[in-house]
Amino acid sequence: MPDEELAVKSAPPPGARRLSRRRMLVLGGLGGSGAVAALLTRGVEAADPPAPSAPATTKALAPVPGDRTSVLIRMQDDLQRAMAKPIEQRKWTMVLDLTRCIGCSACTVACKAENNLPPGVVYRPVLEEEIGTYPNVRARFTPRPCMQCDEPPCVPVCPVAATYKRPDGIVEIDYDRCIGCRYCIAACPYSARTFDFGLFYTSSAPEKAPYEREPSHEYGRSWTRKGDSSPIGNVRKCHFCIQRLEAGMLPACTTTCVGVATFFGDQNDPQSLVSELIASPRAQRLKEDLGTKPKVYYLM
Amino acid sequence: MQATMPQSRPSRPSLGLSIAGVVWVAALGLGLVGVVLRLATGEVHAGYGSYIPWGLWVAAYVYFIGLSAGAFLISALVYVAGVKRLERIGKLALFTALVTLFMALITIWFDIGHMERFWEVYVYGNPSSMMAWMVWLYTAYFLLIIAENWFALRADLAAMSRQGGLRGVVGRTLTFGRTDVGDEAVQRDRGTLRVLGTIGVPLAIAFHGGVGALFGVIAARPFWNSPIFPIAFIVGALASGGALITFVTAFFWPDRGTQEHRDLVSFLGRMVLALLALYLLLEWAEFSVGLYGQVPSESDPYRQIMTGPYWYVFWFVHVLVGALVPLAVLLLRPRSMRWVGAACGLIAAAFIAVRLNVVIPGLIIPELKGLNTAYVEPHLSFTYFPSLMEWLVLLFVVAIGVGIFYAGNKLLPLATGDESEVQR
Numbered sequence: 001m002p003d004e005e006l007a008v009k010s011a012p013p014p015g016a017r018r019l020s021r022r023r024m025l026v027l028g029g030l031g032g033s034g035a036v037a038a039l040l041t042r043g044v045e046a047a048d049p050p051a052p053s054a055p056a057t058t059k060a061l062a063p064v065p066g067d068r069t070s071v072l073i074r075m076q077d078d079l080q081r082a083m084a085k086p087i088e089q090r091k092w093t094m095v096l097d098l099t100r101c102i103g104c105s106a107c108t109v110a111c112k113a114e115n116n117l118p119p120g121v122v123y124r125p126v127l128e129e130e131i132g133t134y135p136n137v138r139a140r141f142t143p144r145p146c147m148q149c150d151e152p153p154c155v156p157v158c159p160v161a162a163t164y165k166r167p168d169g170i171v172e173i174d175y176d177r178c179i180g181c182r183y184c185i186a187a188c189p190y191s192a193r194t195f196d197f198g199l200f201y202t203s204s205a206p207e208k209a210p211y212e213r214e215p216s217h218e219y220g221r222s223w224t225r226k227g228d229s230s231p232i233g234n235v236r237k238c239h240f241c242i243q244r245l246e247a248g249m250l251p252a253c254t255t256t257c258v259g260v261a262t263f264f265g266d267q268n269d270p271q272s273l274v275s276e277l278i279a280s281p282r283a284q285r286l287k288e289d290l291g292t293k294p295k296v297y298y299l300m
Numbered sequence: 301m302q303a304t305m306p307q308s309r310p311s312r313p314s315l316g317l318s319i320a321g322v323v324w325v326a327a328l329g330l331g332l333v334g335v336v337l338r339l340a341t342g343e344v345h346a347g348y349g350s351y352i353p354w355g356l357w358v359a360a361y362v363y364f365i366g367l368s369a370g371a372f373l374i375s376a377l378v379y380v381a382g383v384k385r386l387e388r389i390g391k392l393a394l395f396t397a398l399v400t401l402f403m404a405l406i407t408i409w410f411d412i413g414h415m416e417r418f419w420e421v422y423v424y425g426n427p428s429s430m431m432a433w434m435v436w437l438y439t440a441y442f443l444l445i446i447a448e449n450w451f452a453l454r455a456d457l458a459a460m461s462r463q464g465g466l467r468g469v470v471g472r473t474l475t476f477g478r479t480d481v482g483d484e485a486v487q488r489d490r491g492t493l494r495v496l497g498t499i500g501v502p503l504a505i506a507f508h509g510g511v512g513a514l515f516g517v518i519a520a521r522p523f524w525n526s527p528i529f530p531i532a533f534i535v536g537a538l539a540s541g542g543a544l545i546t547f548v549t550a551f552f553w554p555d556r557g558t559q560e561h562r563d564l565v566s567f568l569g570r571m572v573l574a575l576l577a578l579y580l581l582l583e584w585a586e587f588s589v590g591l592y593g594q595v596p597s598e599s600d601p602y603r604q605i606m607t608g609p610y611w612y613v614f615w616f617v618h619v620l621v622g623a624l625v626p627l628a629v630l631l632l633r634p635r636s637m638r639w640v641g642a643a644c645g646l647i648a649a650a651f652i653a654v655r656l657n658v659v660i661p662g663l664i665i666p667e668l669k670g671l672n673t674a675y676v677e678p679h680l681s682f683t684y685f686p687s688l689m690e691w692l693v694l695l696f697v698v699a700i701g702v703g704i705f706y707a708g709n710k711l712l713p714l715a716t717g718d719e720s721e722v723q724r
Contacts (some may be wrong), residue, residue: 088531108675120679127670141695144668154519156428159435160420179420180413182353185430189520194350195413197679198342228342233413286668290519 008076068260074273075250075265082266088167092240093267094251095277097299100261102126103141107253107262116213117227118215123192123238124253143262145253146171146192146238147286147294154184156191163235168246169295170240172219175230184235189287190294196225198232217243240264257267267295289293309333328699334692338410347687349679351671352663356656356686357411360694362511363540363655364404364701365438366533367648369508370396370541372445379497385567388560391452392552392714393545396592398445399708400544401438401699410693417701430514437507444503448496451489453482456713470711498692508537515658523590523601524662536654539575543647546572550641554715562583562637569640573630576647580623583654587591601661610682613653622650660684 103126111117111124116189127142152171155163162177163184185193202209215222216231218239223231241251249255253263265274274297279285282299337345349356371393377383378390379411409415425432458479461471478485512533513522546568553561579717590602605614626643633639664682666672686694708714 119677122675122680125671125675127668129670142668142670144414144671144674153518156426157427157431157518158426159432160417160424161426161429162424177417177420177424178414179417181411181431182413183429183514185350185353186663187520188519189667191351191671195343195353195679197346197349198344199678222694228414230414233342237412 002233006289010278020096021139041160049150054099071260071263071273072250072255075254075263078265078272078274079245079250080248081269081271083245085266089268090134090168091170091267092148092245092295093278094148094254094296095263095274095283095299096296097261097263097277098140098142099299100259101126101143101257102259102261103139103140104258105130106256107143110252110256111238111241114244115147115218116214117211117236118196119201121194121196121236123194123236142298144192145296146191147190147296148240149290150293151267151291153187153189153290153292157183157187170242171237172239172242173235173237174220175223175234178230178234180233180235182235187290189290193235193237196231196234196236198225198228200225220246260277311493314379317520323406324699324702327695328703331692331694331696331699333578334689334694335410335696337689338693343413343488343583344515345687345689346679347685347690349681349684351666351680351682352660352684354411354663355684356661356690357407357695358572359655359659360652360697361404361411362533362659364400364407364697365511366508366537366651366655367541367544368401368404368445369395369504369534369537370539371400371545372441372504372541373538374545376497376501376504376544379452379493380501385564388715389545389549389564389568391449391456392548393467394445394449394452395708395714396545396548396705398449398539399701399705401442401445401702403697405442406700407694407697420548430510430517434507434510434514437503437510441500441503441507444496450501451492452497453712453714454489460713467711487490505534515662518662520596520667521662522595523665524658526586526590528582528586530656532586535575535579535582536651539572540648540651541653542568542572542575543644543651546644546717547641547648550637550644552709556637562635565637565640566635569630569634569644572644572647573627573634576623576627576630596719597665600665604664605657605661608661613656617653618651618657621646622653623647 042203057284082092105126108122108124108126112122117123124143124145128233129140129142131138131140148169148171150165150169152163152165155165155171157180158178160177162174162179164172164174166172180195182195185191185195198207200212200229202212213224217223218231219242225232241249241253244251246262251262254262263274263277265272267275267278269275277299278297280299283297284300285294285297287294338489346355374386375390375393375397376384378393408420412418421435423430425436427433454475457471457475458481459471460467461475461479462468463471509530515521516526516529518524546565549561549568550556550565553564555561587602591599593599605611626647629639629643633643664684666682
């Protein structure tokens with residue numbers, strides 16, 4: 001049972017259940033939005049899961065271990081420990097519990113907003129599959145961030161070495177170097193890379209909407225999309241929200257995950273939640289046979 | 301592709317030539333619209349996207365560069381292997397290799413997101429990337445082919461420089477003052493050509509094999525990930541490039557209809573027949589093995605090629621127009637210049653279908669189930685048809701190539717040894 005496992009292994013730190021209002025606000029701030037704080041507060045208030053009232057053919061979501069704040073607080077602590085270490089000692093890892101994902105695509109939207117992504121550029125779509133036939137049917141939702149492969153097939157193919165693995169394992173793109181040949185897109189087995197064709201959501205409006213004139217904060221810089229300057233004409237991808245990690249925040253997809261299906265942390269830290277989760281017998285990686293060694297695990 | 305080429309003798313402007321001229325100007329004009337659109341709006345109007353990241357331009361690039369490698373290897377038969385009966389087409393083959401290479405390079409230049417950064421491949425080139433190697437190798441090949449063209453044409457240019465008019469100006473300009481046409485100088489050129497050609501053969505094989513390897517090494521795409529690609533690319537280059545040379549020799553030769561010309565075209569025709577047959581054998585191996593296992597990731601692209609929405613690219617353009625008809629013609633009319641030339645024209649033109657069916661089917665199968673519907677926005681699609689801008693840019697490249705070839709054929713002594721040409 002996934003939740004027993006999670007509950008036992010990820011026992012919340014002492015006092016986490018009785019979160020102080022101050023800490024909650026801090027967490028909300030770190031989460032990057034008041035909405036998250038509100039969500040968390042609701043989570044605490046509704047500590048007991050509602051009684052199942054669904055028809056017999058559906059199954060209620062398993063209860064969140066402890067409560068959803070305890071998971072976020074724990075990952076927040078994991079993040080802070082990791083950031084205190086030298087970069088080469090971190091190994092950022094994401095775990096996605098597919099039995100918890102409800103397919104709401106909040107992560108996709110949060111990622112779009114956080115990274116100010118234009119039309120056609122998506123870092124984390126959620127794949128939807130329907131398995132079986134009624135009444136024995138289920139939906140499977142698979143969020144697909146960049147796998148941040150340990151053996152990334154996109155890296156050696158780049159003709160100008162514009163994409164490379166950072167010491168902490170995140171595969172980065174140098175927008176100023178990338179010539180836009182898209183060979184890395186062809187080489188990625190997970191279709192995790194998209195090309196910035198230079199589209200705008202509000203290009204047919206009399207004036208571009210202000211949010212489209214805002215920069216995206218990627219790879220330590222602010223990039224304003226304009227004319228044909230980078231990142232237009234470049235390949236783009238998920239980078240685990242490096243800009244947020246550096247500010248002590250979890251990735252946008254993680255803090256916005258409604259079903260608490262996204263977990264993030266440092267695999268090199270045995271105390272971290274993700275280290276526990278990837279030891280689960282349910283943990284799998286996509287296309288393991290290709291030898292890419294993804295740092296994104298799925299609890300199937 | 302060659303439909304717009306004027307087919308009359310350059311010295312006698314005819315109705316055909318005038319029509320061809322009008323078609324050419326129209327093609328260039330329309331093509332320019334596409335180029336302006338590409339330069340002004342980037343790749344917004346491209347039909348390809350992030351799931352099918354390569355399209356018509358990449359296929360056309362592979363096609364043109366294959367024609368170039370093939371034409372070059374034919375020229376090496378003259379300058380390296382010393383095949384006497386092909387002696388007279390050496391320069392024509394070299395010049396064709398140069399023009400098609402130029403066409404390939406502009407096509408791929410339009411395909412990259414940051415055209416102004418192409419130089420980075422030379423400065424920051426990544427030795428583990430097949431693409432970097434391909435760029436380095438075709439640059440070396442480009443320089444070599446320019447040098448070869450010059451050494452092959454120099455003596456004739458020197459003779460031409462004594463003429464009046466535009467040809468004299470061209471001759472005087474392009475010889476760079478090296479106007480010695482003595483036996484010793486000509487022999488020296490010949491020796492240089494042998495050396496350059498000898499370097500060029502492995503270079504042409506390496507870079508076109510490298511283009512095949514560029515696709516072959518991608519483990520993420522089971523359709524591409526095959527060791528037959530580098531070999532099939534080289535054989536395909538020889539077949540298509542050889543066919544182009546045969547077409548050009550059949551219809552653009554100054555003294556058409558002589559016994560010598562008939563023998564030359566007939567010999568080239570038989571060579572192309574053998575090369576095309578060899579290519580089809582490799583293709584059979586590729587398709588039959590790929591389909592047999594019924595592993596979806598591997599066999600689905602072949603099914604799409606044969607029964608998908610663009611089945612006609614394979615069955616009509618490639619199998620019928622590019623293989624069966626020309627094979628029948630080459631077998632049944634091997635001594636007719638016109639038939640052989642036309643058959644080879646078909647092979648050369650239709651080979652674009654082969655290139656399209658390498659590039660695109662490798663990309664059309666979603667790598668993850670449900671990806672096609674996961675997030676729907678422009679440029680996130682698993683179907684592809686080239687956009688108008690892509691067609692127009694290709695039209696521009698073809699018009700430029702045809703124009704350069706026509707001008708070169710008119711102004712440069714590409715087919716010497718004939719009475720109408722300059723005498724040494």
